[in-house]
Structures are given as C-alpha cells and as structure tokens.
Amino acid sequence: MKRFVIYSLIAVLAMVAFVAGFVAPDVRANGLSLEKLAASVEMMPQRLESISGETPDPSSRTLPLVETYSAVMERLKSDYYGTKTINEQELTYDAIRGTLHSLGDPYTRFMDPESYKKMREENEGNFTGIGAQLDTNKNDEVYIKEPLPDTPAMRAGVKANDVITAVDGKSIKGMDILDVVKLIRGKEGSRVTLTLRRPGAAKPIEKSIVRKTVQFQMVDSRMADEQAKIGYVRLRQFNEKSDEQFDAALSALEKKQIKGLIFDLRGNPGGLLSVAVDIGSRFIDSGPVVIIQERGGQKNPIYVEEDKHNHKRYPLAVLVDKSSASASEIVSGAVKDDEVGTLVGTTTFGKGRVQTILPLQDGSAVAITTAKYLTPKGVDIHKKGIEPNVEVEAAEDLDPTDPKTDNQLAAAIEVVKVKLGMLPKTALDKYVKPTQTAEAAKPSDKNKKTGVKTPEK
Template identity: 35%
Template sequence: MPKSLLRTLGLLAAGAAIPTTMMAVQNARAAESTAQDNDTYKQLDQFMNVFQKVRADYVDKTTDKDLIKGAIDGMLASLDPHSSYMDAHDFQQMKLTTDGNYGGLGLTVQAEDGVVKVVTPTEDTPAWKAGIKSGDYITHINGKLIYGSTLDEAVDQMRGDPGTKITLTIVRPGRDKPFDVTLTRENIVIKPVKWKVTDNIGIININSFSKQTGADTRAAIAGIDKALGHKPTGYIIDLRDDPGGLLDQAIETADAFLDHGEIVSQRGREKDDIERYYAKPGDDAHGLPIIVLVNAGSASAAEIVAGALQDQRRAVVMGERSFGKGSVQTLLPLTDDTALRLTTARYYTPSGRSVQEGGIQPDISVPQLSDPDYKDRPKFREDDLRRHLINEAKVDDSVLEADSKTDPRFAATADQLKKQGVNDYQLSYALQTLSRLAPAGSGTRVAQALPPTSADIPVAN
C-alpha cells in the first residue's frame, strides 16, 4: 500500500477519534459536576441533621429563626471579617447610623475573642474626647462583664439617650491595669469635612466618607481661598482615624485634587471583572503642594484617596502605615428588611498596588510623638483580624516597625512637646514642611469654619 494512502487513512482515523475524545472530556466534566453536586447535597443533609438534633435535644428551647441566623452568621464569618448578614435589627441599626439621630459614643468597634476591640474613635465625639484609642479593648459596660456577648448586644448597650452617662472599662495594651472611663452620650452627627487655615496653609480634615464628603471637600478648598483672599501655600489633607465609607465619595474627593489619570480600580473573582475610575479634568487645588496625613486608623476609602494622590505624584504621604483594608463590600438585598453584606472585590491603587493587609506606606514616616503611649500601644490593623483576605504581594515591614532605635529627627518626648505647645506632632511636622515653600515675608493668618452638617454617617466599608 502506498505511503501516501497510509497517511491519509491515518489522518482519517485520527479525525474520527476527535469527536470520541470530545465526548469523553464532556462526560468527565459532567461526572465531576455530578460528584460535586452529590457532595453538596450530603453536606446539606448533614446540616439538616445537626439542625434537627439541636432543635430536639439542646438543653434550652431554641427558635428556628435564631438557629438559622446563627448558621448564616457562622458561614459568613468563615469568609472574612467584613462579610455579614443583616437582619431586621441590623437594618434598623444601620438606619440609625445613617440618619445620625441616635445617642452614642462615636466608636467604630470590632468583636475579637469575646470582647469588643476599638477600631477607631471618631473625632469630636465623646469617645474621642475621652481619649479612647484604636486597639483598646472594652471589657465591661457599667461594671458588667461583656465577655461572650455579641457585638450587636454591646453596641446596643453603648447607645442610649443623649445626656445619659456610661462607664466603660478599658484594657489598653502597654498598661498594667484596666481603667474606667465615664462618658456622656451625645447625639452623633459627624461633620465629614472640617477645615481651617494655619500659617497660610489650608488644613482639610476628612473624618468619614458619607454622601456629602466629596462636595464638602470642594467647598473646603473654596472656603480656604475665600478666607485668605488668595491661594494658600498648600494643603494638608488629614485622613487620620478616618474609617472609610462610600467608594464614590472617595473617588470624588480624590478627583478634587487631580485633573487626569486613574484614581482606583476594583477587581472581582474573574480576571476580566475589572472596573476602573478616572479623574475628570480640573484640579480644584490648582496644582498646589499637598501633604496627606495617615495613621493606623486610616482605612478603606481613606486609603483609596491617599493611594491615588501618592501614586499620581500629587501628594506626599506622611504619618504611619494605614489600616490595610483593600476589599469592597456590596449590599445585596434578600428581602424587604434583610440583606447580605458581601465582599465582592479588591481595590487597587493606580500603580496596581493592593493595600489589603499592607496598607498605604507613608513617603515620610512621622511618629505621633505628642501621644505619650505611641511606643507602647500596639497598632491594630486589618492583618490583625482573623480570616482577613491574604495579599500575596504584601511587604513585610514588621522589622522596620519593631526598630527601637530613635531617629534623631524624632527624639522629642511628649512632655517636651507639650511645653512647646505642640499637641499634634504629625500635623506640626506637616505644617513645618509646607511652610518651607512659603514666599519670604508671607504673614500668618488663621481662620476656620465648619461646613453645613451632613446627617449621613456611613457604615465603615
């Protein structure tokens, strides 16, 4: 038989085998899918078995509603610290927070090991005025141990009518003994943006990212110009202890200082699930120098703004490494009064950095020397939370943060600074840095204002 005919027959035979091979692959995939489905059904059967056993044999009578909610909470808690189920009670609490019509202390808190851990106190609230700090543990409320209580139960106890008093027992790492703090509840209405002028420098303090933050930031820039009658030397954007908030307001705030380029991108599970957000033409700050202040309490939306301005070379970031929350939560309605708060994406700075775990690293590290506890008090960040999302590209700076050698630039003590009238060393350092850019002979002028109060207080994202 001629070789050409043999080759032809071989090709035909191979061609005939192709459909058979494809069918085999499809059958294998179908079998794998069926096996997975069967395993899922087995797991659901196991869940129902446990559910029925608890209903029938648990020492105290239970309700199906509580058991199912507990199961849902446990499922979401196994994912990451920021995914959660919101029942009718949680919805009501969110509404109270959003409306701002409640008596409280002004704390963002997290449950940890059966106690309540402070993420950050909000500026100008009772907790902030009382000196409660990020990383503090609340163990007792009005002398009653709260160990083992749910976070909702603890938050409910801390809220109450404005004007009423409450005593919290605080355990602060670095201190030998717990101590009590008595506070008076206030009506919590957070002013998302405040501004003032010092030494011809505009200071814009952003405390949260609610529905008005972007507009209030632009109003602050205009207010500074009007108070001075001319442009300032530069701006300080204070994002310290800002727990975050709404993504669109972070974008609008960053856009106020940028006239082009990417601000942030968010990326979901699939490779092509990417959404990018860009600055619009026009820089409200007219290209003037900017310093951004961050610390371990600067999270989420605050990190988006700091990261965008840093990557676009628009600002110098000073202070301490930020919190490191680089995930996006989406509110998915389930019924009229329940919803799922689910982590659906990670966000990235313009250069492609994920701040998850690692946070925003300042260009110039400046310790808060005016805080007498700053050396002994551990910093509380995203990577301290159980089951936080892992960032494979995270830079390990634990050795640098543990360095006990004193930087000669930062050798002053809190007592020495207090005698000099310096109550906020990081802000003072930023002011001195920008003041070097001021024209010779320029005077000092001080003005300040608060924008119209916004009733929108965001749930920290």
C-alpha cells in the same frame, strides 16, 4: 452610628471602637461565633442506642450546607433540651456568620437588621434627632457638649454644659450615654422633651424639641498655620455627605486665602467607594483614581470626575496612620501614585477589597467581598498598606483633640512649608530614619569595593 456618637463622646468609648474597629475591624463581630465553638474534651455523653450501629464510613464527600442546616435544625427543634429555647432566627444568623467566617475574609460578614440599619444611617450621613453632641462629665452625668449649628437643639436654646437630667420626663440617672442617645433619637417630626440643669440657673429648664434630620459632621476644618496660611481638613468617614461637606470646608478655607493644604485621613476607616472617587477627584487631575478588579481578573479603572475640579490645587500633605483604611487608602494611594501630595504619618491599614452589600428579605444584610481594588499604578495594597512618603510615628502623648500635641500634624505643616519654599528641604531630614540611611549607604560601599557603579539617580 456608633462611630459618630463615639467621636463626640468620651475618649474611653472611642478607644473601644479603636480596639474593635481598628486592630481587628470585623473580627469581633464575626469572631464571636467562632470563638464560641469550643468543645469540651468530655467525650462520652450519649446513651447507647443513639450511637448503636457502626461508625459511619467517612467519605470525602462534602456535606451540603442548606440541607445539613435544615436537618440539624429539625433535630434541635424536636429534641434539644437546655436552658435556652431554640430561636430559629438567632441560630440562622449564627449559621450565616459561621458560613461567612469560614471563608477567612473578615470583610465578608453578616449584619443583623439592627446593624444593617446603623450602617445605612452611617452611609447616608444623616440621623434623626436634635443635633447636639453629648458627653459624660466627672459625676457620670450626661451633658450637652455642643449644640451643632443650625439644628433643632441650637434653635431651641440648648446650651453647651447643660446637664440632661430627664428625657420625656423620665430620669436618666445612671444611664449609659449610648442609651440616652437612643432615647433622644426618634422619628422625624416627633417631639422630645429634655429636662436640663444649667449651671447658674436655679430651676431645671425644660425644652420641648422637634426632631429633625441632622447631618453627621464628617469634616473638621481650621487653619493649621495662620501665618503660613496652611489650611487643615480632616475627614472622619466617606459617606454620602462627605464630599459636599469637604467642598464646603475647602471653600471656607479659600476665603482665608490658604496657600497650602493638609488633608487628615488618620483614623478614617473608609466608607463608600463612590465617595472615595469623588474625594480623590478633588486632588487628581486626570486618569483613574482607582482600578477595580472583579472575579476573573478583569480590570475596570474608575476615572476622575472632572466636575469635582472646582478648587485650585494647593501644595498638599495627607496625614495617614495604621487606621486609615479602605476608601482612605484609595485616596491616599492615588495621591501618592500621582505625586500630587506627600503622605505623612505611618503605614496605612491595608484593606484592598471592595464589599458589596446584599440586603436580605428580613432586614438583615451580608457584605460580600466582590472585588479587589488597585491603586492607579496597579498595586494591590491588601494586607500591606501604603507607606507614607514621610514617616512619623505618633508621639506617646498625642491627644487628637489638642493640635499642640500632634507631632504628625507638625511634620505635615513642615512638609507643606517646604513645598511653599518657606523652609529649606533639609528641614525634613530629621524624619528620615537612621536605619534607612545606614542601609542605603551599605550597598554603595559594597559597590565601591567591588567596583560596580550604581547609576546616579
């Protein structure tokens, strides 16, 4: 859920997700427990009798996990003395986190019931609420940035720039925006009353709204270049609604007679594998979109779904960056391997592992890395990422909400224009790194000197 709220929120909050979510996608959630594992150099704190007897002979035998856990838990329950009482569930959750963390795979992780619920919500692509994007203004007030089309908020007449002053009659002054979101959300069919201050209105406005299931908006689309008729679709995440929304967005662009397409996967952290195959199938004609390799090494290709071939093919550029991960890399890897489009941007994140979610009885769940995936050509991109065809670093002042500042998008437009024959090929020369040409030049120089012929390409 976090990511969805965040994109509609202030840039700062988005940056928190950026740091936690991108630089170390899961390290934080798991890392916490490990980092807590500090021990002091304080070495002598026990009463004599507790260590009477000899130091045990350290054997090479490994301690059995569940038995040791159980024994330690019993001791803590009977004799631990501290400010905190022993919360068995909390301790177990941390024990599980520690267990998974010790495997050294950041994607094998534990989700407590709350985070698992959020994850399911994310994957389903729905939430129950009123369907409005909220933001914080300069005075730290929470306001309606935009009521989403065809939602309870829109139908109730909630307008952009309405400031929320109370939820169900309770003032929200000074409250964090995420907590306001929590108050507004609720069970489907229940009512929430918002007290709004509308600019220009003398009295506060009260709106009683029935909560409904609202889809997260996964897709942004528009014309990237009106004249050249190049369409633009951005996908935020791969969830159960992504393919449907992508299909709709592309159909809408087709009505505007697009000739070329830019598909933006920058900042897309991934999502469901099946949806990656759906979306990949929309660009790939035949063969596998991705190859899954489970323990033991057996390779299982997943082939394109031909029922996704309901659109024309367009000259395609796919925008990627270092936070395009997982499902994003499946799609961009397939596009690159099958040469159906040009990747523009920077090298992708490099997550080539598939997790399976195993729900546990108490509402928590573990995500376990159960397979590797390979691109159609059989490449494992894990920890390497996928290099773009046209490398363009994001400009220092790139603001994702303002296309005018987006130099990577500008490059993608040029790439598509070249494909459409609207620009000469040389228009892209400026994106070739000077160091690369220098390196490319060197060996041929050497070859000349030594008289070795390089085969012509």
